[in-house]
Amino acid sequence: MDNQNTPDGPGSGNACGAEESGTTPRRVFLGYMIATAGTFIGIVAGLPIVGYIVSPLFAKPKDGTWVSLGKVDEFSKSNDPQMVQFTLTQEDGWTEVKQARTAWVVPQGGGNFTVFNGQCTHLGCAYTWQTQGEYAGTFHCPCHDGVYDRNGRVLSGPPPRPLDTLQIKIENGQLNALYEDFHLGIPTKVVI
Amino acid sequence: MERIGNWLDERLGLARVWRTIFHRHVPVGLNWMYTLGAATLFVIALQVTTGILLALNYSDSPDHAYDSVLYITNSIPFGWIIRSLHHWGASALVVLLVLHMVTAFGLGAYKAPREATWMVGVLLLVICLGFGFTGYLLPWDQKAYWATTVGTNIPGAAPLIGAWLVELLRGGTEVGTVTLARFYAAHVLIFPAILAFLLFVHLALVIWHGVSVPPVLWFKGLRGWNKGQLDHDPDVTPALDPLVTPKPLDAEQYHKRYAAFKARGPRFWPEVIGDDTKFMLLVFIVLIGLTVVLGVSSEARADPTDTAYIPRPEWYFMFLFQLLKYFPGSVEWLGVLVLPGLAIAVLFLVPFFSRGEERRLRYRPIGGGIMAVVLVGIVGLTVQAFVTTPPTVLVEHGVALTSQQLLGRQLIDQQGCRSCHIINGQGETKGPSLDGIGQRLTAADIHFYMENPKAYNPAASMTPLIPPLSHEDVEAITQYLLTLPPDTTQAKGGSN
Numbered sequence: 121m122d123n124q125n126t127p128d129g130p131g132s133g134n135a136c137g138a139e140e141s142g143t144t145p146r147r148v149f150l151g152y153m154i155a156t157a158g159t160f161i162g163i164v165a166g167l168p169i170v171g172y173i174v175s176p177l178f179a180k181p182k183d184g185t186w187v188s189l190g191k192v193d194e195f196s197k198s199n200d201p202q203m204v205q206f207t208l209t210q211e212d213g214w215t216e217v218k219q220a221r222t223a224w225v226v227p228q229g230g231g232n233f234t235v236f237n238g239q240c241t242h243l244g245c246a247y248t249w250q251t252q253g254e255y256a257g258t259f260h261c262p263c264h265d266g267v268y269d270r271n272g273r274v275l276s277g278p279p280p281r282p283l284d285t286l287q288i289k290i291e292n293g294q295l296n297a298l299y300e301d302f303h304l305g306i307p308t309k310v311v312i
Numbered sequence: 313m314e315r316i317g318n319w320l321d322e323r324l325g326l327a328r329v330w331r332t333i334f335h336r337h338v339p340v341g342l343n344w345m346y347t348l349g350a351a352t353l354f355v356i357a358l359q360v361t362t363g364i365l366l367a368l369n370y371s372d373s374p375d376h377a378y379d380s381v382l383y384i385t386n387s388i389p390f391g392w393i394i395r396s397l398h399h400w401g402a403s404a405l406v407v408l409l410v411l412h413m414v415t416a417f418g419l420g421a422y423k424a425p426r427e428a429t430w431m432v433g434v435l436l437l438v439i440c441l442g443f444g445f446t447g448y449l450l451p452w453d454q455k456a457y458w459a460t461t462v463g464t465n466i467p468g469a470a471p472l473i474g475a476w477l478v479e480l481l482r483g484g485t486e487v488g489t490v491t492l493a494r495f496y497a498a499h500v501l502i503f504p505a506i507l508a509f510l511l512f513v514h515l516a517l518v519i520w521h522g523v524s525v526p527p528v529l530w531f532k533g534l535r536g537w538n539k540g541q542l543d544h545d546p547d548v549t550p551a552l553d554p555l556v557t558p559k560p561l562d563a564e565q566y567h568k569r570y571a572a573f574k575a576r577g578p579r580f581w582p583e584v585i586g587d588d589t590k591f592m593l594l595v596f597i598v599l600i601g602l603t604v605v606l607g608v609s610s611e612a613r614a615d616p617t618d619t620a621y622i623p624r625p626e627w628y629f630m631f632l633f634q635l636l637k638y639f640p641g642s643v644e645w646l647g648v649l650v651l652p653g654l655a656i657a658v659l660f661l662v663p664f665f666s667r668g669e670e671r672r673l674r675y676r677p678i679g680g681g682i683m684a685v686v687l688v689g690i691v692g693l694t695v696q697a698f699v700t701t702p703p704t705v706l707v708e709h710g711v712a713l714t715s716q717q718l719l720g721r722q723l724i725d726q727q728g729c730r731s732c733h734i735i736n737g738q739g740e741t742k743g744p745s746l747d748g749i750g751q752r753l754t755a756a757d758i759h760f761y762m763e764n765p766k767a768y769n770p771a772a773s774m775t776p777l778i779p780p781l782s783h784e785d786v787e788a789i790t791q792y793l794l795t796l797p798p799d800t801t802q803a804k805g806g807s808n
């Protein structure tokens with residue numbers, strides 16, 4: 121009884137070779153028709169589907185945020201770089217999150233400053249200014265021993281580029297920086 | 313290339329699977345009714361695809377569900393298409409399932425040896441309705457929240473276990489966080505697993521038994537189909553004797569007869585698939601049309617305190633909704649739980665009530681009659697429901713809001729206007745209260761002000777609303793603001 125339900129059963133008994141292999145002109149034509157319809161559906165449905173999935177790749181870069189770092193006078197008191205911590209409110213999908221970020225303020229004399237993004241350019245660890253010990257007088261990153269001088273140039277270790285400087289603005293005795301994040305691990309400074 | 317193919321085939325046996333599925337023959341004389349199953353399968357595939365994509369960006373918590381759906385719709389490229397396709401796909405699926413089932417019934421396709429195929433099909437219908445019911449809640453908008461609140465209340469009236477059933481469905485006494493989580497889990501984990509299993513069995517059975525022969529042809533035999541050519545063919549089947557049809561044919565007779573029809577029929581690939589494809593294409597084009605032209609209507613965020621909202625279920629549950637009205641309170645559960653439950657049970661057992669070989673609808677007056685009554689009943693109840701239920705309205709301060717005003721109300725929530733203004737009794741006081749603004753300013757003034765505050769009043773500190781909004785949006789907000797009376801505190805109660 122099961123013979124009748126399989127393709128080799130009596131159901132296909134009267135077929136000639138060409139009919140079975142799907143090469144009669146009618147079958148070839150039907151094959152093309154199905155392929156065309158399938159391609160049409162595939163493209164019309166596939167375009168939005170693929171676009172939807174890969175859309176994060178084409179998101180436009182986030183705008184930087186101006187943050188107030190503190191009083192110019194305070195930073196000028198010492199010649200040592202100083203770390204500033206702040207929180208940013210950022211859009212994250214359909215929510216907003218507060219993220220802690222750091223920057224290093226380096227006094228350059230005469231009321232001038234350089235401000236670095238607080239992430240190591242290698243893989244993003246938090247580096248610190250060393251006042252004593254083996255790395256005294258440098259920025260040292262503990263993760264893979266990346267070392268930068270006070271101007272952010274790489275002295276040794278894996279970091280592929282100098283520390284990322286941030287744009288600054290002094291207003292009413294306040295030091296402000298335009299905080300941006302940059303792609304890590306590459307030799308060029310590209311804003312995210 | 314061929315060697316790789318052979319190597320793989322020896323290990324996987326795919327060629328045999330391919331031949332079994334695609335090179336099988338189907339009986340002669342099939343018509344469009346036989347393409348409904350394939351179209352249903354196609355829409356299921358579409359629902360699975362779009363559903364997975366939606367799940368990539370959906371959050372199943374009341375705090376985030378609505379925003380994540382907005383994010384999908386407004387922020388992700390093509391997101392609105394995916395969502396709208398899923399929305400319309402659900403309706404299309406129900407329509408196709410019902411058509412598929414009605415035609416299978418009409419064709420007597422549930423009769424021996426296909427009883428199990430039919431029964432699994434009934435279970436598939438139930439699971440798809442389950443998808444519809446659970447999916448309805450997920451956008452967490454007013455419609456979703458209130459329809460689910462009502463829907464999950466229905467079993468509550470059942471004796472003894474009523475309260476228990478409601479809590480089981482909701483995961484608590486109210487529709488809330490836990491309800492959303494379990495509806496989501498059911499919708500994307502539990503039901504899909506059951507669906508995959510049932511679908512596999514259903515399709516395997518379709519391949520195993522082959523599709524049924526159209527009833528008239530089955531009765532007349534092949535001689536009735538193509539006389540001239542087949543008269544000399546010794547295999548040709550004669551017409552059935554009407555005397556034998558009250559009982560099923562025995563298995564041997566059945567298979568001999570079926571084989572004769574199948575031997576002369578077309579092959580599944582590409583003949584049958586060709587016909588299926590034409591219908592699928594039609595379904596697809598209709599779906600894309602609905603998706604693009606109608607989209608999904610936007611609704612306000614679920615607001616459990618807003619008791620004025622009149623919920624209504626998705627259209628394919630409307631007949632049940634209507635049925636509710638004919639059963640007075642104490643026996644309501646009979647009408648809405650027991651009756652549909654019985655109906656499903658009867659549907660499931662149809663193959664055992666109707667076992668004779670006669671498959672022609674015309675000669676099955678009882679079955680045909682019941683089917684007609686049920687169909688007319690369902691369609692009638694649905695129409696009745698739409699005619700008698702007032703459109704979903706929100707009444708605030710004694711005013712039923714128009715859809716434009718509803719949109720304005722929603723935009724005010726979205727734009728966070730309340731962080732500066734008191735609106736409808738709620739909000740901050742950095743800016744002026746907007747309650748009763750209609751008595752101070754004209755519609756044109758309000759619109760113009762929001763469009764460009766500085767042009768209206770150079771001292772204004774509000775940022776213009778266009779962009780991001782459009783003139784239409786601003787007008788919607790204006791129209792909503794005009795409905796607000798000056799003193800909203802005591803009027804709040806009037807919203808019920």
Ligand code: FES
Pocket residue numbers: 240241242243244245261262263264265266277278279
């Ligand atoms: S992350 Fe700083 S050196 Fe690797």
